[in-house]
Amino acid sequence: MSISRRKFLGWIGAAGVGSTLGKSAFAGGGKHFEGHPDSFGVLHDTTLCVGCRSCEAACAKENALPVPDKPFTDLSVLQEKRRTSPTAYTVVNKFDIPGRKTPVFVKKQCNHCLEPACASVCFVRAFEKTAQGPVIYDESVCVGCRYCMVACPFEIPTYEYDKALEPRVMKCTMCHPRVMRGEVPACVEACPKEALIFGKREDLINIARDRIRKYPERYVDHIYGENEMGGTSWLYLSAVPFHEIGMREDLGVTPAPELTSGALSAVPVVVGLWPVFLMGLFAISKRKEAVSREEMEARVQSVSALAEAKLAAAMETAQKEKTAAVAKEVQKALESAAQSRTKEEI
Amino acid sequence: MSDNAAMGAKTWLTPFNVVTGAIIIIGLVLSVLRFTMGLGAVTNLTDDNAWGLWIGFDLLVGVALAAGGYVTSAAVYLLGMKKFHSAVRPAVLTGFLGYALVVFALSYDVGRPWRLPYPFIMQQGTTSLLFEVAGCVALYLTVLFLEFVPAAMEWLGLKKLRKLIVRLTLALTVLGVVLSTLHQSSLGAIFLIAPSKLHPLWYSSYLPVFFFISSIAAGLSMVIFESSLSHRYFADKMDEAHLRENEGVTLGFGKAASMVLAGYFIIKVMGVAGGDHWGLLGTPYGLWFLVELLGFVALPSLLYAVGVRNKDLTLIRWTAGWTVLGIVVNRLNISLVAFNWQLPSSQRYFPHWMEIATSVFIVTVGIVVFRFIVTRMPIFYEHPEYKDIH
Amino acid sequence: MMETIFYTYQDFYTHTKGVLYLLMFAALFAIALLWRFLSGRDDEETIE
Numbered sequence: 001m002s003i004s005r006r007k008f009l010g011w012i013g014a015a016g017v018g019s020t021l022g023k024s025a026f027a028g029g030g031k032h033f034e035g036h037p038d039s040f041g042v043l044h045d046t047t048l049c050v051g052c053r054s055c056e057a058a059c060a061k062e063n064a065l066p067v068p069d070k071p072f073t074d075l076s077v078l079q080e081k082r083r084t085s086p087t088a089y090t091v092v093n094k095f096d097i098p099g100r101k102t103p104v105f106v107k108k109q110c111n112h113c114l115e116p117a118c119a120s121v122c123f124v125r126a127f128e129k130t131a132q133g134p135v136i137y138d139e140s141v142c143v144g145c146r147y148c149m150v151a152c153p154f155e156i157p158t159y160e161y162d163k164a165l166e167p168r169v170m171k172c173t174m175c176h177p178r179v180m181r182g183e184v185p186a187c188v189e190a191c192p193k194e195a196l197i198f199g200k201r202e203d204l205i206n207i208a209r210d211r212i213r214k215y216p217e218r219y220v221d222h223i224y225g226e227n228e229m230g231g232t233s234w235l236y237l238s239a240v241p242f243h244e245i246g247m248r249e250d251l252g253v254t255p256a257p258e259l260t261s262g263a264l265s266a267v268p269v270v271v272g273l274w275p276v277f278l279m280g281l282f283a284i285s286k287r288k289e290a291v292s293r294e295e296m297e298a299r300v301q302s303v304s305a306l307a308e309a310k311l312a313a314a315m316e317t318a319q320k321e322k323t324a325a326v327a328k329e330v331q332k333a334l335e336s337a338a339q340s341r342t343k344e345e346i
Numbered sequence: 347m348s349d350n351a352a353m354g355a356k357t358w359l360t361p362f363n364v365v366t367g368a369i370i371i372i373g374l375v376l377s378v379l380r381f382t383m384g385l386g387a388v389t390n391l392t393d394d395n396a397w398g399l400w401i402g403f404d405l406l407v408g409v410a411l412a413a414g415g416y417v418t419s420a421a422v423y424l425l426g427m428k429k430f431h432s433a434v435r436p437a438v439l440t441g442f443l444g445y446a447l448v449v450f451a452l453s454y455d456v457g458r459p460w461r462l463p464y465p466f467i468m469q470q471g472t473t474s475l476l477f478e479v480a481g482c483v484a485l486y487l488t489v490l491f492l493e494f495v496p497a498a499m500e501w502l503g504l505k506k507l508r509k510l511i512v513r514l515t516l517a518l519t520v521l522g523v524v525l526s527t528l529h530q531s532s533l534g535a536i537f538l539i540a541p542s543k544l545h546p547l548w549y550s551s552y553l554p555v556f557f558f559i560s561s562i563a564a565g566l567s568m569v570i571f572e573s574s575l576s577h578r579y580f581a582d583k584m585d586e587a588h589l590r591e592n593e594g595v596t597l598g599f600g601k602a603a604s605m606v607l608a609g610y611f612i613i614k615v616m617g618v619a620g621g622d623h624w625g626l627l628g629t630p631y632g633l634w635f636l637v638e639l640l641g642f643v644a645l646p647s648l649l650y651a652v653g654v655r656n657k658d659l660t661l662i663r664w665t666a667g668w669t670v671l672g673i674v675v676n677r678l679n680i681s682l683v684a685f686n687w688q689l690p691s692s693q694r695y696f697p698h699w700m701e702i703a704t705s706v707f708i709v710t711v712g713i714v715v716f717r718f719i720v721t722r723m724p725i726f727y728e729h730p731e732y733k734d735i736h
Numbered sequence: 737m738m739e740t741i742f743y744t745y746q747d748f749y750t751h752t753k754g755v756l757y758l759l760m761f762a763a764l765f766a767i768a769l770l771w772r773f774l775s776g777r778d779d780e781e782t783i784e
Binding site for chain 1 (some may be wrong): 381382383384385386387390391394396397418423424426456458461462464468469471474475476478516518520523524527528532535538540541542553559610
């Protein structure tokens with residue numbers, strides 16, 4: 001079935017009009033993104049943390065998490081390195097550093113990245129980096145594929161594997177509802193030592209830089225989270241190298257979406273060009289088939305033409321020979337008749 | 347009368363039926379456990395290891411080994427290689443069942459399988475490669491179904507409907523190659539998000555290309571592998587054309603596989619060079635990487651070449667099986683072995699026996715359905731009423 | 737379509753990839769139509 005030229009052009013025209021795109025303005029021009037302006041963050045000064053676990057208790061209360069076996073006042077849990085769990089959005093870990101009299105305590109929870117890997121990989125957009133700063137999770141759409149857990153470089157999201165019907169991904173919310181009400185996250189409010197301070201991310205970075213500048217012997221000259229994975233909303237200061245307190249320093253500064261954007265951008269090109277290449281191969285192979293068929297037919301024709309020519313030549317020769325033979329016989333007969341007549345006369 | 351009934355019972359209790367029956371019963375029990383008590387009851391998945399055997403094997407290996415469908419269709423319908431025609435239907439069937447089983451297995455692995463349609467009907471996570479995989483797999487499963495269904499229609503006598511669908515063959519073949527290129531490569535690309543978790547010898551920005559190229563070798567090898575098994579167990583269902591063409595298919599696909607594996611080997615080496623990872627080859631993980639690269643890529647490439655040159659069908663068939671094993675090794679390496687390589691061994695993952703049993707159950711279901719279809723529908727032979735297939 | 741400022745790569749890509757998926761579907765249809773148009777009169781003789 002073929003379509004008329006007019007019809008085809010009509011369809012293309014309609015499609016063209018329908019796909020007119022509007023304009024979008026980018027912050028900063030080109031493709032440089034600096035995050036939502038005036039978004040909040042938390043600065044965790046680990047030199048001030050005493051490992052009291054008040055933050056853990058406040059978090060569990062605020063999020064109505066189940067009461068753990070060992071109470072939050074039990075500091076013996078610090079003997080083991082813990083990670084977040086479905087019932088613990090945040091944990092405090094203790095690090096005994098050789099050469100230091102007192103251990104270093106570090107609070108661990110979702111870092112609320114500026115470009116979260118979890119949001120980048122979620123195929124139902126269950127994660128959202130809010131304008132206020134917290135990265136929040138929408139359990140009403142989550143399918144439970146757990147790609148977010150694979151993607152998070154800080155190994156934060158946890159899963160309710162023990163639930164059959166409504167398992168959820170569990171992680172710190174930076175108390176988004178409280179932040180929206182103008183309050184600070186529960187852990188920040190609970191901390192007795194102000195090891196956690198809440199504020200605008202830009203301000204926190206300045207405060208951190210200030211502390212490093214004022215007390216260079218107290219701090220390692222690095223604000224963890226300023227650039228890691230493209231920057232996080234949770235920032236850290238430390239007296240010792242960060243890898244000694246369980247924080248990876250090999251994550252790089254590339255934001256998560258950039259890790260897969262190359263592969264993702266190949267997709268439309270494949271869709272656009274593969275059909276062209278493949279139909280080209282099809283057309284070429286069809287053409288080859290047709291050509292070889294034509295050549296075959298031509299060869300058959302020429303062979304049969306040759307055979308016919310040969311036959312005709314042979315028949316002509318045979319005819320000539322026959323005529324010659326007949327003529328010869330006639331000649332012979334005439335000669336013998338003439339000979340016998342001559343004999344008779346003598 | 348009772349003799350016939352006894353005979354009936356005897357013919358049902360073949361070794362094949364007994365074994366597959368037992369596996370299926372165990373599988374059904376495990377399924378009940380999985381869906382009433384949650385993933386934690388039947389798997390060794392943890393917060394550190396969110397993806398286990400069901401993703402590494404059922405999904406990743408399953409999709410790679412089902413690639414024979416698009417490869418064979420492309421060879422016959424796009425490149426016009428008619429001498430492989432008898433291989434199309436078995437390859438399409440293997441592909442269709444492969445992808446159907448992948449979706450089936452996925453319903454076990456995700457936390458809320460009834461929400462699997464959500465990316466299409468609720469919210470679109472367009473930045474996610476998993477979104478792209480999900481869309482492509484869903485569309486490709488439809489393509490494979492439409493490519494398979496004429497055989498079922500011939501069995502059911504639905505002439506008109508079959509004719510309608512057969513007209514779509516060219517479009518389906520092109521779409522099949524496009525979709526397969528996309529999702530085979532994207533399954534590799536999903537690991538690009540975790541450079542800090544995948545060992546540098548396996549992590550590469552070329553992961554999508556590695557997955558795509560190896561899927562071609564996997565598809566070619568699976569066609570040879572499946573046909574050698576089918577010739578052993580279903581030869582009585584095969585028509586003259588099928589039996590006659592088999593040698594050509596084995597040699598032709600073996601030749602192609604040798605070249606594709608060689609190309610794959612070359613780009614893997616270039617990947618090592620590009621990351622300057624030569625020094626890592628001497629580490630334990632490096633040695634395992636070499637086992638995978640030399641033993642399961644370079645070696646089968648050479649064995650295929652020798653087999654094709656000497657027209658040694660047996661060697662080619664064994665090499666096909668070895669290559670299939672190599673694909674399993676590669677996909678498991680990327681998802682389970684080289685993934686989270688930096689975690690202490692106490693935090694590493696090994697599948698629970700119930701995960702393994704479930705995977706065996708799923709594969710068994712596939713084999714049983716395969717057998718049901720090939721013993722009833724024109725897969726290995728041309729239905730006498732429909733000899734118009736090219 | 738909309739006058740929005742994108743503050744993050746995530747938001748930018750979510751938007752552009754969404755548009756691209758729609759374009760991909762459109763492209764497949766368009767190419768199929770073009771092919772049908774080109775092959776429509778393949779059985780007839782060419783005009784020399």
